[in-house]
Amino acid sequence: MKLLLISSICLFLFGSFSRVFLFAGLAAELTYVGMRGLAMGRLPLLGPHDTLLFFSASIALLALATSFSPILVGKRWFVTVSCFTAAFFALSALPFPVLNMPLPQILDTLWFEAHVVLAFFAYALFAVSATLCGGYLINKDRELLGLQFKVALIGWSFFSASMISGGIWGYFAWGTYWLWTAKELWTSILWLFYALFLHLRLKGSRYDALTHWLGILGFVITMFTYLGVSMLMKSSHSF
Amino acid sequence: MKRLWNILISLEFGLWLLALVCCALAIGSFLLKGDYAAEINFMPLFAWLMEVPAFTSWWLWLAIILLVLLVINTLLCSGETLRQRYGRTGLVSLCAPQLIHVGFLLFVAAHLISAFGASVQQIEVYEGAQPRLPDGKQFAVAAITVDISPNGMPRGFSCELATDPRNPVQRAVISPNHPWFYGDYGVYIKQAEMYPYPRALLEIHREPGGSMALAGALFFMIGNVMVLWLRSKNDPNQ
Numbered sequence: 001m002k003l004l005l006i007s008s009i010c011l012f013l014f015g016s017f018s019r020v021f022l023f024a025g026l027a028a029e030l031t032y033v034g035m036r037g038l039a040m041g042r043l044p045l046l047g048p049h050d051t052l053l054f055f056s057a058s059i060a061l062l063a064l065a066t067s068f069s070p071i072l073v074g075k076r077w078f079v080t081v082s083c084f085t086a087a088f089f090a091l092s093a094l095p096f097p098v099l100n101m102p103l104p105q106i107l108d109t110l111w112f113e114a115h116v117v118l119a120f121f122a123y124a125l126f127a128v129s130a131t132l133c134g135g136y137l138i139n140k141d142r143e144l145l146g147l148q149f150k151v152a153l154i155g156w157s158f159f160s161a162s163m164i165s166g167g168i169w170g171y172f173a174w175g176t177y178w179l180w181t182a183k184e185l186w187t188s189i190l191w192l193f194y195a196l197f198l199h200l201r202l203k204g205s206r207y208d209a210l211t212h213w214l215g216i217l218g219f220v221i222t223m224f225t226y227l228g229v230s231m232l233m234k235s236s237h238s239f
Numbered sequence: 240m241k242r243l244w245n246i247l248i249s250l251e252f253g254l255w256l257l258a259l260v261c262c263a264l265a266i267g268s269f270l271l272k273g274d275y276a277a278e279i280n281f282m283p284l285f286a287w288l289m290e291v292p293a294f295t296s297w298w299l300w301l302a303i304i305l306l307v308l309l310v311i312n313t314l315l316c317s318g319e320t321l322r323q324r325y326g327r328t329g330l331v332s333l334c335a336p337q338l339i340h341v342g343f344l345l346f347v348a349a350h351l352i353s354a355f356g357a358s359v360q361q362i363e364v365y366e367g368a369q370p371r372l373p374d375g376k377q378f379a380v381a382a383i384t385v386d387i388s389p390n391g392m393p394r395g396f397s398c399e400l401a402t403d404p405r406n407p408v409q410r411a412v413i414s415p416n417h418p419w420f421y422g423d424y425g426v427y428i429k430q431a432e433m434y435p436y437p438r439a440l441l442e443i444h445r446e447p448g449g450s451m452a453l454a455g456a457l458f459f460m461i462g463n464v465m466v467l468w469l470r471s472k473n474d475p476n477q
Contacts, residue, residue, distance in 0.1 A: 105395040106415040150470055157463050164456040172416050175359065175427045175444030177452050178350065180279040185268040189261045196257040202250055233268065 016083035111169035125155030133215030342459025349448035
């Protein structure tokens, strides 16, 4: 099965100039994820191997959807960067062991699955938004402004829905919708940061450059929330 | 006075507050460790704040002060927007961002209520035990079950409660993700063992901000969907 995963990484890396290869890489990755899911009878969302793969697939999927925007016609750099990002996270998943254990009873609920899936879609959209911000900073293409705002807004909406479903799950699982842990604090930081980012657009074009640097910083905060907290801090959310 | 008002209703002030709250919480995430970090989730937040030394909790005091200012800023900004734009724009575009703000304000209010009145109590029970909720309501533990896989690993556990000892037919089965709610309280099973005798660790939670947080979530999501709909209408090409 790992051959599927390796082929998807190869498609992302060596076909990064074309949307067709992005699609093919995504199809191979989703087949791998789907086969793992079928083998275990649940969504594969436990441990760094599965979550990094899911994150990679989310980036590929949402970048592919974004690439159909008329604004990105002829802008091959977007697909190239997205392919490399998806390949990087899929490659990062490879060294981690595959966890085939059944879902612990506390995680065996739709609220948990919704919480995690929505969070990764949000993270992926923040990655796409950061790519567009980088594109704007290099090319000074003002057409990208509206698109990156929409992508970040949809990402923030997914993230809000993830936090709400996480709160509902927490209420049924732990007895409270909120726990004071490092992960929850960084989740709140990420949510407040993107609220700031989206409001900054109301300040007008004088703040365009700052907004786009913040878009890139937002992805750094996203990565710290996802990986940094798990690796550097003690939290009930650690994988 | 006019200058203070202008600051309080300004977007710039709100943006600075958001940035500073982020900084305060980021610092807090590194300072929150040890015994104090273990205690914070087992007592009302304000009780914890009164108990711990200021050098441990200063970031949380700062975050609370900034959030109070952010709430004031949100209320005033929303009020000012409604006043200025009423009649000049469609009802949906006028209300959508304000619904998101209402959701945010309800989230803060929910945390405030929970910060005063939340409680957690742990009890170890065995079959036949008759514990009481903090309000005096008595219930009984009828059975404790642990599901063991063929290779000897525990797969899950549950506990059958007789929720009214005077009426033994009235039962509720609790397991992870499936608590029993009575009044303001929720009874959760955290752990169970069959040996040396069937016993379980229960937690009795009171989360008074829960329903307000849920109301906030509903307002927030309705406003959010409306904003997304408006944005998709504005630029169909994107």
